[in-house]
Amino acid sequence: MCGIVAYIGKEQAYPIIIEGLRRLEYRGYDSAGIALMNGELNTYKKKGKVQDLEDFAEGKNIKGTVGIGHTRWATHGKPDDINAHPHVSGNGDIVLVHNGIIENYSQLKEALIELGHEFESATDTEVLVHLIEQYQAKENLPIEKAVQKALTKAVGAYAIVVFDRKSPDRIVGARKSSPLVLGLGKEEFFLASDATPIIKFTNKVIYLNDEEIVTVKRNGDYEVVTIDNEIQNPEVQEIDLKIEELEKGGYDHFMLKEIYQQPKTIKESMRGRINAEEGWVTVGGMQDHMTRLTGADRMIFAACGTSWHAALIGEYLFEDLARIPVEVEYASELRYRNPVIRENDVIVALSQSGETADTLAALEMAKKKGALLYGIVNNVGSSIARLTDCGSYIHAGPEIGVASTKAFTSQLVVLALMAMNLGKERGTLSNSYYRQLLYAMEQIPDKVSQILEQEEKIKYIAGEIKNAQNALYLGRGYNFPVALEGALKLKEISYIHAEGYPAAEMKHGPIALIDMYMPVIVIATNQSAYEKVVSNIQEVKARKGIVIAIVLEGDKEIKKIADFTIEIPETVEPLSPLLSVIPMQLLSYHIALMRGCNVDQPRNLAKSVTVE
Ligand code: M6R
Numbered sequence: 001m002c003g004i005v006a007y008i009g010k011e012q013a014y015p016i017i018i019e020g021l022r023r024l025e026y027r028g029y030d031s032a033g034i035a036l037m038n039g040e041l042n043t044y045k046k047k048g049k050v051q052d053l054e055d056f057a058e059g060k061n062i063k064g065t066v067g068i069g070h071t072r073w074a075t076h077g078k079p080d081d082i083n084a085h086p087h088v089s090g091n092g093d094i095v096l097v098h099n100g101i102i103e104n105y106s107q108l109k110e111a112l113i114e115l116g117h118e119f120e121s122a123t124d125t126e127v128l129v130h131l132i133e134q135y136q137a138k139e140n141l142p143i144e145k146a147v148q149k150a151l152t153k154a155v156g157a158y159a160i161v162v163f164d165r166k167s168p169d170r171i172v173g174a175r176k177s178s179p180l181v182l183g184l185g186k187e188e189f190f191l192a193s194d195a196t197p198i199i200k201f202t203n204k205v206i207y208l209n210d211e212e213i214v215t216v217k218r219n220g221d222y223e224v225v226t227i228d229n230e231i232q233n234p235e236v237q238e239i240d241l242k243i244e245e246l247e248k249g250g251y252d253h254f255m256l257k258e259i260y261q262q263p264k265t266i267k268e269s270m271r272g273r274i275n276a277e278e279g280w281v282t283v284g285g286m287q288d289h290m291t292r293l294t295g296a297d298r299m300i301f302a303a304c305g306t307s308w309h310a311a312l313i314g315e316y317l318f319e320d321l322a323r324i325p326v327e328v329e330y331a332s333e334l335r336y337r338n339p340v341i342r343e344n345d346v347i348v349a350l351s352q353s354g355e356t357a358d359t360l361a362a363l364e365m366a367k368k369k370g371a372l373l374y375g376i377v378n379n380v381g382s383s384i385a386r387l388t389d390c391g392s393y394i395h396a397g398p399e400i401g402v403a404s405t406k407a408f409t410s411q412l413v414v415l416a417l418m419a420m421n422l423g424k425e426r427g428t429l430s431n432s433y434y435r436q437l438l439y440a441m442e443q444i445p446d447k448v449s450q451i452l453e454q455e456e457k458i459k460y461i462a463g464e465i466k467n468a469q470n471a472l473y474l475g476r477g478y479n480f481p482v483a484l485e486g487a488l489k490l491k492e493i494s495y496i497h498a499e500g501y502p503a504a505e506m507k508h509g510p511i512a513l514i515d516m517y518m519p520v521i522v523i524a525t526n527q528s529a530y531e532k533v534v535s536n537i538q539e540v541k542a543r544k545g546i547v548i549a550i551v552l553e554g555d556k557e558i559k560k561i562a563d564f565t566i567e568i569p570e571t572v573e574p575l576s577p578l579l580s581v582i583p584m585q586l587l588s589y590h591i592a593l594m595r596g597c598n599v600d601q602p603r604n605l606a607k608s609v610t611v612e
Helices: 013-023 050-057 105-114 125-139 143-153 254-260 262-270 290-294 305-322 331-336 357-368 383-387 406-426 431-452 455-465 477-494 503-508 527-542 557-561 577-594
Strands: 003-008 031-038 040-047 066-072 094-102 156-164 170-176 181-184 189-192 204-207 212-217 222-226 299-303 326-330 346-351 372-377 390-393 470-475 497-502 519-523 546-552 564-568
Touching: 003 013, 003 094, 003 156, 003 170, 013 031, 013 050, 013 066, 013 189, 031 050, 040 050, 066 094, 066 156, 094 125, 105 125, 125 143, 125 156, 143 156, 143 170, 143 212, 170 189, 189 212, 254 262, 254 577, 262 406, 262 431, 290 372, 290 406, 299 305, 299 331, 299 357, 305 326, 305 346, 305 406, 305 477, 326 331, 331 357, 346 357, 357 372, 357 383, 372 383, 372 406, 406 431, 406 577, 431 564, 431 577, 455 546, 455 564, 455 577, 470 477, 470 503, 477 497, 477 519, 477 577, 497 503, 503 527, 519 527, 519 577, 527 546, 527 557, 546 557, 546 577, 564 577
Parallel strands: 299 326, 299 346, 346 372, 372 390, 470 497, 470 519, 519 546, 546 564
Antiparallel strands: 003 066, 003 189, 031 040, 031 066, 094 156, 156 170, 170 212, 181 189, 181 204, 212 222
8 A cells, every 4th residue: 555656867757756646556555655756855746646746846856866756655644745755854864765554653753742743734744754854853863764764763564665856866766564675777777666657667676674774875875774774685586567458559558457457367377287188287486385285283364355256266166176174264354363273274465566564474483383474465575475484376467457356367277276286285185086187278369268158248237236235246165265356346346335245145034125226237157056046046036136247158047037147168067267357357457447437546445555
């Protein structure tokens, strides 16, 4: 949450920072701001999107070869011009942008007010800039030392970038629990919340670790020290990210592009990990820890949001195919409820961004208890990828639409491959079923393409239900978590209230809601419980609900009773969520679009939730 971009070099900073902020807008879009130094320090801040900032800055002095920028997701203080970052110290010399939350801000603020500091905003962030100013003035410190001192007093999470008008040839950045990446260009440096604003200029980056402070200088020098002043020798990494991956590529929205990328991204997630012809699955990240994984007493899957839904399907997969007991936890709950975690447990964290604060915190807690940490992550080099003992990247490529789509299906691929690999190792899968799963897996990308061909039909159905105020999603077995995911997709981008339920639970409460205005989206593809789902549909129809059924190709019975059906190809049941979720994604997309919602940047949300 919140995106940071900073630049120091020979080029004009403004266009680089603005373009970078656009790339990071997925992290928050409540307000945006920029500070530029060119003899004088100019700061521009505006409520709204990066475009609003650009409009505001038009015609003003935007010159400068050093600058810092920010796009905000509001935590403390409403989204307005004053609470927008950067924040400036009382003496007007120091500017700062921040991502995270300073938990002890009110104590610090009180102490600073007593010392004569005056505050303008309602943010937690502003205390940091005053605190740095206080140390600098009191002890006559260079900016990097003042930052270091101030951070020893700050409790909470932060990625900050700081600039001092008195030292115009350097920028200071620091992180704790919020990401910050340093880009090393030719006689220029970049600091950003992720690598996307940097990649156009350089692929050489350093991912800062917690409690590290970096000072970059215009002369090309940089230094990384810990908050305790230990000099670090950070690893420079070369990232493999193409600029086209960050563009819409002809699609109207990132979400639509990402939905359509799925045949390819699913293949990418399988690449080098499966060969049906030769009859093997090997998930690289597991191999060095196979004894511990196959011998685990149980696994705990921790995640949030869509990743949590993927984890639920993971539970079905691991228990069904590998016979390993799994518990699925909301990371936020796991962290705070004093759970029993033993050394023989394996904690599997799922996260697209690899930066979700609750998931990170849960992992840190489990690490202290000695459990093995396994990460299933999309974002290469992210905090979760680095904290875990082992893991597998899902290789879905950058996901920019706030509503997760391709990352979900790629998470499912990795979970399914892991379950097959473990099932084979543990001898819980017969050879013939194992082979059947392998072949079925390799056919998934083509089957996803087939479903995507039905977009027009799905769009038509979207038009029929777009004015609903509520919606119910039902599924059984492997497809129950898909019902939850379908409901989340609709809620978050169209603002229609939606609930996902195991189909059989409907009669225990939600059925009371059903009337002629209630669309009920039923996943009716389970061969094992087909008749039961048919009964559920009858129950909805008896109460005049509008049934949209996801059925298998050639289905006749449900077609007769449902208002609308969407056919999907058959596959083995453990892999069916990879197909049944696709119509859900398209349905939500079109409903949101028809309701005039901002599909890629839904209200109040951010892609990367780096605050608890
Ligand atoms: O990056 P993560 O996978 O850890 O993010 C978890 C959730 O914040 C995320 O899935 C969120 O629920 C999405 N907006 C869902 O579309």
